[in-house]
Amino acid sequence: DAGVIQSPRHEVTEMGQEVTLRCKPISGHNSLFWYRQTMMRGLELLIYFNNNVPIDDSGMPEDRFSAKMPNASFSTLKIQPSEPRDSAVYFCASSPRDQQETQYFGPGTRLLVL
Amino acid sequence: AQSVTQLDSHVSVSEGTPVLLRCNYSSSYSPSLFWYVQHPNKGLQLLLKYTSAATLVKGINGFEAEFKKSETSFHLTKPSAHMSDAAEYFCVVSPLFSGGYNKLIFGAGTRLAVHP
Numbered sequence: 001d002a003g004v005i006q007s008p009r010h011e012v013t014e015m016g017q018e019v020t021l022r023c024k025p026i027s028g029h030n031s032l033f034w035y036r037q038t039m040m041r042g043l044e045l046l047i048y049f050n051n052n053v054p055i056d057d058s059g060m061p062e063d064r065f066s067a068k069m070p071n072a073s074f075s076t077l078k079i080q081p082s083e084p085r086d087s088a089v090y091f092c093a094s095s096p097r098d099q100q101e102t103q104y105f106g107p108g109t110r111l112l113v114l
Numbered sequence: 115a116q117s118v119t120q121l122d123s124h125v126s127v128s129e130g131t132p133v134l135l136r137c138n139y140s141s142s143y144s145p146s147l148f149w150y151v152q153h154p155n156k157g158l159q160l161l162l163k164y165t166s167a168a169t170l171v172k173g174i175n176g177f178e179a180e181f182k183k184s185e186t187s188f189h190l191t192k193p194s195a196h197m198s199d200a201a202e203y204f205c206v207v208s209p210l211f212s213g214g215y216n217k218l219i220f221g222a223g224t225r226l227a228v229h230p
Contacts, residue, residue: 004157033218043204043220056217091157101146101165101208101216105157 002026004106006092012112018080021109024073025094033103034067034077035091043091049075082113116141116209120221127228133177133192135224137205140186146216147188148206149179152223158204164188175199200228 005024013019025032034046048056049069060067064083069075079086089110093103121136139147149161162173169181179190188205205221 042222045217048217093158095216102148102160102163103216103218105150105159107157110155 004092004094004104006090006106006109008109009107010110010112012114013082014114015083016081017113018078019082019086019111019113021077021090021092021111023075023077023092023106025075025092026096026104027073028096029094029104030072030097031095031100031103032069032075033093033095034075035093035105037089037091037108038087046077046090082111084113087111087113116145116207116219118205118207118219118221120203120205120224122224123222124225124227127195127226129197129228129230130194133190133195133199133226135190135203135205135226137188137190137221138186139188139205139207141207141209143209146208147179147181148208148218149173149177149188149190150204150206150220151201152204153201161190161203195226195228197228197230200226202226 007022030051032049035043037043046059047067052069067077089108091105091108093105095103117140119138147164150158151161152158161177162171164171164181172178177192181188202223202225204223207219208216
């Protein structure tokens, strides 16, 4: 079975540019999570979707960050405009309806904003 | 508030010797507890989980963890370390009541080094 798929795996961009990160959850999973991992702050939950609806976005840092889930098999996390402090590894995770407490993580997108 | 504390940021062991990664949690209710592993430049992989069944939980790759409510601990162990175990390990708590969904709260991580 394919796991959670994220693209791109690496992204280097300049400050002020728009960045879009993509995630395809495991087929059949109804919950999707976006996390950010940095040395200073560890792993932080950014946003949680259930059945494509954003349930908890309290972890989204500021208005420059937005996330969408137009259907059950695709989600995006957008940063506009990007800043150097956004440099981090961004993970997407999904969980199935019958095992809501277990999350399956993608390989992550390593973002560097210059 | 729910939280998890990993007592060691770095642990170094010799190949073939036991591994002990320590974790203490704080939760108002009976939580679900997990250990995840992250190999370099990889995503997180679930090692094992405790969800109020047996207190000794067996996971993948020979790891196990014991839930001790009296000590609020969930330490991860393995009898014999292998070179491939070198990675970062995260203790995670998911409170029973967390706004209606299973929010994961991550510890800071323990980096395990295994030397020959």
